[in-house]
Amino acid sequence: MTRQALVPPIAEVPPEVEQLRVEVRTFLAGELSGGRFTPRCDAWLAGWDEEFSRALARRGWIGMTLPPEYGGHGRSTLERFAVTEELLAAGAPVAAHWIADRQMGPSLLRFGTDQQKQRFLPAIARGECFFGIGMSEPDAGSDLASVRMRASGGDGGWILDGTKVWTSGAHHAHALVVLARTEAVDPDNRHGGLSQFIVMTDSPGLTINPIRLLTGEHHFNEVVFDGVVVPDELVLGTIGNGWQQVTSELAFERSGPERILSTYPLLAHVVACVRLSGDGSHHPQMGALLARLWTLRQMSLAIASSLGGGVAADVPAALVKDLGTRFESEVIELARLVLDVEPDPTSTDPGARLLAQAELHAPGFTIRGGTNEILRGVVARAVGLR
């Protein structure tokens, strides 16, 4: 039986991080009063605003942890955590740079060649290069190792054939990071023979088709690769090492504040309504949810701190995503107990609008980034059950 702690030690946050929060809040207050964004739920999926991303970049808040020689800002994981949290809590439109900043920056830094770093990292940090992720396929969702996208080696390059789905923002992005099979499946090592490629979205043979959400919104895409040529210099990392590369980044993807705060704008609105009603005395459910949020933040922060120190945190990250995404949906139930509104995505009443956004996006919270059932399987293995 394993007796390692389920969550890393609680982090002590240095004062300069807290100072940074004040700067971000001041900036956000200005953007809000200037009418440059309207707070919304799930803004890291739905809030695509390239101008806003560039405004963040000008302040050094994209590519924060990248080294200065690649256009980054050499800040700590905890500083990036603070900025990210502030942006999400405000419901600010951060979708455009989200994948590039969260995923591709660290991934390129870790696995990329110097040429790739020079080419992409400064552009990412300037808010001028946006990425999408090509992992899932029509027949490979939770069972990611069953991807069928083929990459065949040729002279100085690779030819990709297959289909990726659920690629957020592919229709706006400049490039995709794609997981493909470079060797036939070995039943004894299903995770072998996979490789990662950077594919420019203007590549010949690449077709991007919308997969509309049940609201009709267009965030997800199907991306069809028909003989797309990828030069050797855009192989990410080592051929055959794709699984290790992909899974090594999962803790970043699963434990971040975006797994907790997708409905925070709605929760803040609920608290404001209770305050205005002048009757805060019958809302233990509200206090209970705030206690959950307070705790989830501490867990997410502890993991960020641990990852910043180079300590793996796959299991804590799985726990946090399971708890955090369920919390995001619980906010909807609280809002329905407190707000006397019918949800309406077109309403000018923020309560009706935020509730509609949250309800309509909620099914995705516990699916994206690894379904909660898969995550519980990860936890079950860690405690010795499988």
Add this chain to the structure above:
Amino acid sequence: MTTDLDALEAGVADLLSDLCTPERLAAVEGDLDRQLWEALESAELTRVGVPEEAGGSGGSLAESAVVLRLAGERAASLPLAETSMIVGPVLAAAGLAVPDGPLTVGLGEVTAQRSAEGWRVRGLLRRVPYGGLADTVAGMATTADGRLIFRVPTSATKVVAGRNVAGEPRDDIAVDIDLPPTSVAAVPEDAEREIRLRGALSRAVLVAGAAQAALDLSVRYAQERMQFGRPIAAFQAVQQHIAGLAAEAAAARAAADAAVRVCGHGFGSAAAGLAVAAAKARTAQAAGTVAAIAHQVHGAIGMTQEHPLRFTTTRLWAWRSEWGGERQWTQHIANVAVSLDDQDLWPMLVGM
């Protein structure tokens, strides 16, 4: 610092595992485990949170929390929370020595008047942990001029026995006694608030420990219990249940640890009040889920007196309600939230 805590944890775990066997837990049930107390006392672990000049080990709140969490995990039958975390440090801060032996604390309605010898203290302390079994009980009294803290030998009080759902003594203690000035000290107005916060924090820490125990017991049982020709751990339905238990145990631990860290800077701040409220509420939420899943995994045998699961789950149910239940602490958080301007809610949650 972390390394020191890890070493402390390993040492305490060793000591407790020898003395907190299911057989001994059953033998001392409803009693104060004096043998365990002596063992902890000789290892200088009963007053970790009390400064050395007041008779303690001079440890940090974090160190005292490690010992307490492990005591919770092993279902130790002692007023360790009361001695080490709740009232020991407050007595010391008031300039009173913390006596040897088990020390407990209760709140209630007590008044004090000056007498020839010192103070005449009269009133009732409610739901005092191990009240009739501890050597000393401390409480707070109201005087014409303010608040006092006092300590009195339990033998000089009248005890009306009570129990929590784990069978731990929770006694009402009637006090009517002349106390010398060496047993009484004036305290600031917010001393009672600090005792309440320390009390709630202690229960959050204990629940975090017990939740870990429930996880360990459930994992072991699922690995050992065969049904349909396989250990029940092989069934995904059971795996998913236990993963849910693990998530709640992790949340309880994180909440308790975070509150201990915040309160390590003192209990006086609004941030400390919020941290304790959040930790107490979150661990109480976790306690219910953890106990329910642990019992579901264990099946009928877990509900019996012969099975040791009950030492843990009954404590989860008891501790989640002590020093303020969920209603009280969640409402506290709600009250704080609605007292703030819109733009101050988020800063409150992140602690700046």
